[in-house]
Amino acid sequence: MDIPGLPARRAALNLVDAVLRRGETLDQAAGAALARVKGDADRALARAIAGETLRWKVDLDALIDSATRQRLPDDAKPRAVLQLMLAQVLRLETPPHAVIATGLSLLIGGPRRLAHGVFSTLMKQNAALPGVPTLPEDVAGRWGERGDAIAAALAEPPPLDLALRDPDATAEWAERMGGTSLLPGHLRLPRGTAVEHLPGFRDGAWWVQDLAASLPARLLGPGEGRTALDLCAAPGGKTMQLAAQGWQVTSLDNSKRRLERLRENLARTRLEAEVVLADALAWEPEQKFDAILLDAPCTATGTARRHPDVLHRIGPRQIEEMADLQARLVQRAAGWLKSGGRLVYAVCSLEAEEGEDQVVPAGLSPLPITTGELPAGLVPTPSGSLRTDPGMLAENGGLDGFFVSRWTKD
Ligand SMILES: C[S@@+](CC[C@H](N)C(=O)[O-])C[C@H]1O[C@@H](n2cnc3c(N)ncnc32)[C@H](O)[C@@H]1O
Numbered sequence: 001m002d003i004p005g006l007p008a009r010r011a012a013l014n015l016v017d018a019v020l021r022r023g024e025t026l027d028q029a030a031g032a033a034l035a036r037v038k039g040d041a042d043r044a045l046a047r048a049i050a051g052e053t054l055r056w057k058v059d060l061d062a063l064i065d066s067a068t069r070q071r072l073p074d075d076a077k078p079r080a081v082l083q084l085m086l087a088q089v090l091r092l093e094t095p096p097h098a099v100i101a102t103g104l105s106l107l108i109g110g111p112r113r114l115a116h117g118v119f120s121t122l123m124k125q126n127a128a129l130p131g132v133p134t135l136p137e138d139v140a141g142r143w144g145e146r147g148d149a150i151a152a153a154l155a156e157p158p159p160l161d162l163a164l165r166d167p168d169a170t171a172e173w174a175e176r177m178g179g180t181s182l183l184p185g186h187l188r189l190p191r192g193t194a195v196e197h198l199p200g201f202r203d204g205a206w207w208v209q210d211l212a213a214s215l216p217a218r219l220l221g222p223g224e225g226r227t228a229l230d231l232c233a234a235p236g237g238k239t240m241q242l243a244a245q246g247w248q249v250t251s252l253d254n255s256k257r258r259l260e261r262l263r264e265n266l267a268r269t270r271l272e273a274e275v276v277l278a279d280a281l282a283w284e285p286e287q288k289f290d291a292i293l294l295d296a297p298c299t300a301t302g303t304a305r306r307h308p309d310v311l312h313r314i315g316p317r318q319i320e321e322m323a324d325l326q327a328r329l330v331q332r333a334a335g336w337l338k339s340g341g342r343l344v345y346a347v348c349s350l351e352a353e354e355g356e357d358q359v360v361p362a363g364l365s366p367l368p369i370t371t372g373e374l375p376a377g378l379v380p381t382p383s384g385s386l387r388t389d390p391g392m393l394a395e396n397g398g399l400d401g402f403f404v405s406r407w408t409k410d
Contacts, residue, residue, distance in 0.1 A: 008042040008049070009102045012084055015050035019309040021075070026050060026309045052091040053083045055154060055308040058134040060086050067121045068114075078111040078118075085119055090129050131155065139301075139311055143350060149391025150304075150350070150401070158305040158390075159397040160189040163209040163237065165244050165269055173200070180396070182375045183218075186211055188397060204269035209237045211375065212302070212388045212399040216293060216346035219369060219386075219406050223247030226290035230273070231280050231333055234258030236265040238295055239273050247291065249273035252280060280329055288338040296326045298347035298354050302401025305390050323353040334361035337409045342367060346404045350389055355403025356381075364407040 011033045018029030026047065034043050053060065060083045065071055072079040085103035088094035100119065104112050132152045140147045164173055167185030174180065176199060179187040187206065189198075200206055217238045220228065223246035230239045233251035235258050242249045243266075251273040253259050259277055266273060276283070299314045299322050300307060330345055337343055343364060347354045360366060368384025377393050380386055386404040393399055 003101060003105060005042070005045075005098065005102045006105050007037045008046040009084060010106060011037045011043075011046035012049035012053070013080060013106060015046065016053050016080060016084070019050075019054060019313055023313045024309075025313070026054075026307060048092060049084055049087055051157070051308055052087040054312060056087060056091060056129055056133050057083060057312065058136055059129050060090075062134075063122055063127050063129075064118060067118045067125075067127075076111075078107060078115040081106050081111075082115050082118055085115070086122065086127070089123070090127070096123055136311055138315065143389075146389055146391060149394070150389050151391075153390035153394060153398045154305055154308070154311075156305075157191050158210070158400075159191045160193045160195070160208065161210045161214075161399075162187040162189065162206040163214050163241060164206045165204060165240070165271070169205075173206070182211055182393070182396060183214070186214060186375075202268070204271075207237060207240055207265060207269065209241075210303075210400040211393075212402040213237060213348065214241065215374065215386065215388075215402065216295060216344045216404050217241035217245065219344050219373060219404065220245070220247070220291045220293060220342055223291070227287075228291040228293065229285070229289040229333075229336060231292060231294045231329065232296055233273075234262045236262035236273075238293055240265060240269055240271050242291075242293065243271035243273055244269075250276060250285075250289070252276040252278055252283065254279045280332060285336050288336055288341070290338055290341050292333045292337055292341070292343045293346070294329055294333045294343065295346045296322075296329050296354075298322050298326065298349040299351060300348050301350045302348040302389065304350075305398070305400070319349075319351045319353050322347075322349070323351075323357070326354055326358060330358065330361050334364050334407075334409070337364070339409050341409050343407045343409075344404060345407070346402060348400055348402050350401040355387065356385070358405070360405075360407060364409055367406045367408040369404065369406055 014033040015029050018024040037043050037046055064082050081103050085099045088099045089096055104116055107115055132155050135147055135151050143150055164185045170181050170184050173187055179189045181187050228242050228247035228249050230249055230251045233239045234253035234255055239249055239251040256277055299318050301310045301314055304310050366384055369380040369386050371379050388399055389401040390398045
């Protein structure tokens, strides 16, 4: 018989292992890792332990190394268990006795004694984490001078952002839910707010969408019945925005499972789109579009606040692979645009290869983004694109990292 709380800790260990050793995302790993954990609360606990462990891993390792005479190998199980134990005491305020009972049960023999010794030493020393997580060295190198501000934004999970189906009702919803708004149609609620119990969820009055993620569709403006292709559309955040903005939307994605979520989202919000399951690298449309939104698959490093796994599983190989796929998708999309049409390219990545370094596709020219189209505090780049990162708008709770360009066919 497992002691109470042990399945959640074992699941957290498996989640972290799947990220660090197999390069899976936390979401991909969740299905198998959480299968044996009963109850929403324990599943949420397993995810929280794994998330905080990955968010603070460099600092947790430094604490562990400060308390061992001989450095534990990176892949040693006692190190992995100690990371989880420390994350619980130092980040989730779990009492040490509960952490010891559940943590040490994941080890046997010498490793158990070793982990107990290291943990006790650190507790006696009142070990603490710094105010801001230390970025892994390669990540800090990539993010350069913005690294410190971004790291500061990673210290806590982000607030909850909602996109409202009816932007004219923003003030009404803000008052009803006690949130703040940084743009019409945007509502920000405190972090940890449980989504399903909020008013308006069942009626489809809103959907969860980070402020930065809401900007690409806004940059296509009102649709007035014209056609828009949402390429790489699932689970449909931007499809819903485009439909709500009056576009006649075709939503394409190559993931059947994710398109099912898009369909559920459309049904809940009572918005419409034609849904296409296809590979954008092979598909050919019957007619051209007035607007195309390419929210391309990417490394998603801009979402590190919510998905701290990206701090550990994204490197030059993944970035290059994605940049190459994005360039091919952009080139195909450019050919499907009507003359005078607009193409918005977006990635939730902080990597220049996926953003600033992507070239204007042949046959299109830049349609610069203007300050007036953005929330207060954000400005376009000198070349008229938009670059956001989690360290921006810090006093308002930050936003995800995105890169967005807008082009037009002359
Ligand atoms: C960044 S996500 C899209 C998020 C979505 N736009 C939203 O706002 O909810 C990228 C999507 O690209 C899809 N994708 C990846 N490669 C694709 C391809 N070759 N053809 C079509 N869709 C693809 C993935 O299944 C994923 O749903």
